[in-house]
Amino acid sequence: MIRRRPLLALLAALLAAATIGAMSVSQASAAPRDTLTIGLTQYPGTLNPMIDSMLAKSYVLGATQRQITVEGPDWQPVCQLCVKLPSLEDGDAVRFPSKTEAGEPVDGVRKTYTLRDDAFWADGTPVTTADVLFAWEVGRHPDTGVANFRAYRDVLDIEVHGPKRFTLVERKLDYRYRSAGDFQVLPAHLERPAFEVPREYRNRTLYQTDPGNPGLWNGPYRVAGVETGSRIVLARNEHWQGRRPAFDRVEIRAIENTSALEANLLSGTIDMIAGELGLAVDQAIAFEKRHGDRYAVTYQPGLVYEHMDVMLDNPVLADRRVRQALILAVDRQAINDRLFAGKQPVADSSVHPLDWVHAAEGVPTYGFDPKRAEALLDEAGWKPGPKGLRVNAKGETLSVELMTTAGNRTRELVEQVLADYWKRVGIETRIRNEPARVFFGETVRKRRFAGLAMFAWLSAPESLPRTTLHSESIPTEANNWAGQNATGFRNAEMDRLIDAAEIELDRDRRKAMWADIQRIYATELPAIPLYFRAEPYILPKWLTGLRPTGHKYTTTNWIEDWQVAE
Known part of the structure; x- marks a missing residue:
């Protein structure tokens, strides 16, 4: 029987050690x-704005680079560079017969935006439709390596009605049609030579x-x-x-x-x-x-999902039983209670309970069950071996590499706790951390991690996981590392559900599809859910x-x- 007391002692000791030497100085006089x-x-x-996905970049761009539309603090789409959101009811969004890339019939949409007359680049050049056209050219080119390339490739045409008015002709009418989504604008007068x-x-x-x-x-x-x-x-x-x-x-x-x-x-x-x-x-x-x-x-x-991406090309982690054992062996509720005062609830999937598409039922959950974890490892061919670690028939040790952003005290603390839990069921953990700009800019983006990569996704409300779970979004050298499916997850049913949910305007039918997406995610575990961050x-x-x-x-x-x- 595994007792919890040693873990709690470890948490207390690590927290105490992490705070030793913390500065206690009086605040200097306020800055001007x-x-x-x-x-x-x-x-x-x-x-x-179009290369890589990193929250630090988004933070800077929020102050310096405005998009056509964003989601507001009330979780609804709002204009930034545009004057009005188009709608089918008002007639500035219009359906038309279209086809998917596979040739299947579908409704497309023509939606017209007007850019603000008072939008200027900081050198005094007006923001115009030329900037929209150039961004489309960059985003849809297969060699650019844009993270969310679908935002541009699903635009069939852009009809220009003048320097401030244009119509996006989109392949599919989807439930987010009023928003321009991740479509950015770029200063064509400066960026074209690059x-x-x-x-x-x-x-x-x-x-x-x-x-x-x-x-x-x-x-x-x-x-x-x-x-x-x-x-x-x-x-x-x-x-x-x-x-x-x-x-x-x-x-x-x-x-x-x-x-x-x-x-x-x-x-x-x-x-x-x-x-x-x-x-x-x-x-x-x-x-x-x-x-x-x-x-x-x-x-x-909020919609901040801390998790561990799993490198599914690793033959050890490609076995779903091993992935399930990894999550069953960890008392995530104890981590939430002891480290985060109960403020960061355990995640069962990537969809937060605050999001209306969260599925409360029918999604597999993983409590703290080390005995079940051990049984799964036995089934997968990993038997108890020397020094308390599991080995396979070839005598190889069950060992996983765990990476995260160096210097983040809490993540590094969680790493130690995870390693302690996994050691108890016979799994060795090798920790290797990197500075955030290297970890995100190279290691995760180019799928260079060998085992588990711990970080967070920050999403918009009802954000369809096309870039992270659809097989078309696996970054490769051939596509210049476009997409965010760093795990290499390939699942035909998941692809079908993402494609279907995207064009389903009926909320009830779409919510049912979302439930299936969460069920597959929690069953297959392309990532190990940890908790939703505050x-x-x-x-x-x-x-x-x-x-x-x-x-x-x-x-x-x-x-x-x-x-x-x-």
């Missing part, structure tokens, strides 16, 4: 209110080679300077016609070690810690107890107007609403 300095735990691998060799675009883009060029940015701020790996300096976009932001300058500093991040806040080096990429819940709870009189601490539950925002009490969204569109999308309290 014309500057806001934000701390977060990652530095983006690129600032190009796209002369599409396969080299990710390296030649000005977002990589000259990010301080004002013409790359159309938000309330522009990038004014970068120190790679350390900080990004934002200055006001003087051609921004919306509400004037409160700060002349915003500095975004990447401090990957979360204990150092907290110390920098207390010393006055930074003014706030971003909830999207900041302290873990356990650190925030401890921080609030010590410093809640000086800072506002807000916990935002985002702790650590803010100075003089900052107002910041509204956490709980989904993938970061608070910086409304940075012009942030104000200094009188």
